[in-house]
Amino acid sequence: MTTQDELRLLPWAGPDGKPCYPSTDDQGGYVSRLADHIEAFQLGMASQLLEHSSQVLDDETEDLEELHLLAAKLTSALRDVLRVATSRGRGPVARARP
Template sequence: MTTSNELRLLPWSGPEGKPCYLSTDDPSGYMSRLADNIEAVQLDEAAELMAAALEALDEQEADPNDLRRLGHDLACALRDVLRVASSRGHLLKASGFHVIEL
């Protein structure tokens, strides 16, 4: 098993929005691969949403309700991307890479 400072932050939340962590010796195991795949989907969805947002913001007569929904979706995507960045940064540190924290 990994030590407590090597736990992987998973790309989903548990009950009540609490973070979930994975402790494993196998970075290519089922749960690690599942987390990798979900992170990839989240990053792809965020990129697509960003493109849609840029397009919508160029529209002069955008519907306010659509823009509110877009803002909500962007906030959710940003939350997911920040979780992925945090998890991957932690994994890099655990692997011995120097990570600059902002």
């Protein structure tokens, strides 16, 4: 979690996809509660998507278009989960090399 003097990374992007931080808020303020709600929703969606992806990958009849859509949704969910982890102080310290 962020300490009192740290800015919280919000679970949505600002203009041009840049990180968004509240200019002023407290732990129980409206923006903080909204961010908590959105983070919980994003994590729940990622969990459901992970379950769905297992089903899609187990089905050998899935076509390339379905797999492409799944990859796009997984990429978006992973981006959201990493933003939540970073916001909570547990984000990646260094980027892994491909």
